[in-house]
Amino acid sequence: MASSALAKPQMRGLLAKHLQFHVVGALIVSLSVATFYKLAVAEPRKKAYADFYRNYDAMKDFEEMRKAGIFQSTK
Structure with a gap:
């Protein structure tokens, strides 16, 4: 009698849901x-x-880097 009280599980469309x-x-x-x-x-x-x-x-930044000695090819 207890088994009739349980609802059936949903099987169709479960994955889609x-x-x-x-x-x-x-x-x-x-x-x-x-x-x-x-x-x-x-x-x-x-x-x-x-x-x-x-x-x-850019030129001001270049001159500051040149004076700091970052570049070896420019004096």
Whole structure:
């Protein structure tokens, strides 16, 4: 009598149901990680490069390195 009280397990469509749940979850997690990376890493990095090259003088930097003796072929 106790065995008739148990519900039958779902067998048809079980894999599809679980895959649908996990694919949606994976999509949400991947989009949130990508958004976090863009806002926390990529945008500040772009801003730092833009700020650096806004006032960068390559010739001044070259002259400082030459005077420091980094280059052996230039005097």
